[in-house]
Amino acid sequence: MRCNDVKRVAYFFLDGTLDATRQKDFSKHLNLCPDCKARTTIHRRIRLFLKKRLARLSAPARLKQRLTRSLRAFAD
């Protein structure tokens, strides 16, 4: 696997959606290529960062109340 391929599929490697062969090739490449290893690390960290920062806002209590009320009114 060349650097160009690695760049293209890095996200999918991190998603765990590459097939076994490509996954192995990818890992092998990272062991040989500090550049690609660095990039993949950065992808991974940014993803973790975003997950944390854009993490679930809780729905406001009033929304939950509204919903419950409407659904129950519907049912009656």
Place this chain on the structure above:
Amino acid sequence: MKSAEAYEHEQGWDFEKAAMPYVDSLYNTAYRMTRNSEDAEDLVQETYLKAYKYYDKFEEGTNFKALLFKIMKNTFINNYRKKKLTPHKIDFSEIEESYERVIQKNAPDLIKDPESEIFQDMMDEDVKRALDSLPHDYKMVVLLADIEGFSYKEIAEILDCPVGTVMSRLYRGRKMLERTLLEYARKYGYIRQGEPAKMRSRKDETKGRKKKEQPEEEAEAQEPEENEEEALFSEDEDAELEIENPEEEEEEEFRVE
């Protein structure tokens, strides 16, 4: 024999029990889509009511969460389509290039300290702005995949598009978002500046192969225009990038509205 009322009441209660666990997820995504809490609440409300209307049509084993998101996405389009959302042409090759530039400049600092979190000090406002800078389609897939944890297949179902398109948009959306975050980080000084160092260290001189690759990479970095986005992940590649989906359940083709 249950009265009609009792049945309806029970059904309503069942729905509530089944659907309420997702309200936080839905609200979070609605908020990211509409960018204000009032509209987000209205959107979630409308979504639930619509879903409730169709509840008796749902079959056992329906992916309820994906269905709710699908309804919400359709409701959003119906209500907000008039407002703007005109897709603007993205020259993705420009984005790839600026990504390369910013990564070359900042990667050494970013990876230097493995213990520190990236962008630790970045303000929520800036993160939000970065996300909002994405075209709507890209933003949606990033939210659904990276925040809500849906699979490509589920996202394809929610957005009613091919899996190849989902993957293409994920690639572009994630890259755009990273690029923007890195640019903010650099501009506003979030990245702790170490000593300036190039991406390729002097040790790499021995790896002649890598040096030769550099100009080739640049030439190949030309990505197709947005309207050819599916070409990025052609049929062949889709087959290669096999999505492991062990629980291959029969998903009903549900159409809402």
